[in-house]
Amino acid sequence: MTSTFRRSPLALAILSLLETGPMHPYAIQRLIKQWGKDQVVNVGQRASLYRMIDRLDEAGLITTTGTDRDERYPERTTYEVTDAGRAATRQWLAEIVSTPRNEFPELPAALSFLLMLTPETTTELLEQRRAHLARRLADQDAKLETPLPRIIAIEDDYTRAMTRAELTWVEGTLADLRDGSFTWSHAELAPLADASMKAAEA
Structure with missing residues (x-):
């Protein structure tokens, strides 16, 4: 399934950030904004982020590592990138950087x-x-x-x-x-x- 996963800036951002260590979706969204990546990756809608995380999980590019329970926050599932996810990240980067694409702006x-x-x-x-x-x-x-x-x-x-x-x-x-x-x-x-x-x- 990983070979047919349709890449996107959001998917690339999630995989790349998870290479720094396991994170839950809220932390991913916050880090994207802190690093200023929200200027090139659309994370305005948290629902879109969660949908993409679910798709990456189903494709085997990321996997869950556990669920955090804290009285101050709702349950938070933590994810980490898989070996397949690391390979996909590097393949996407190589394709995007090396080959111009008509993106129909x-x-x-x-x-x-x-x-x-x-x-x-x-x-x-x-x-x-x-x-x-x-x-x-x-x-x-x-x-x-x-x-x-x-x-x-x-x-x-x-x-x-x-x-x-x-x-x-x-x-x-x-x-x-x-x-x-x-x-x-x-x-x-x-x-x-x-x-x-x-x-x-x-």
């Missing part, structure tokens, strides 16, 4: 249908995105004031570079929209749409 999908909007509306929306990106980049740069060893937070290097690259692209596109070198109209696009429809129906 939302923005390129939206851009591919931007012709549904007007250039004026597009300009307004991209100005809003630029403001969001500028704030995000400022927050990311602020994290540099409390530096960690690079290997602990190397994903911050990547996300900051990606944010900066996207901000540069948005600013360049806004410049083209404002000077008129990038524009369109539904009237001009209508014949192209008609031709495409006829070709699709042929």
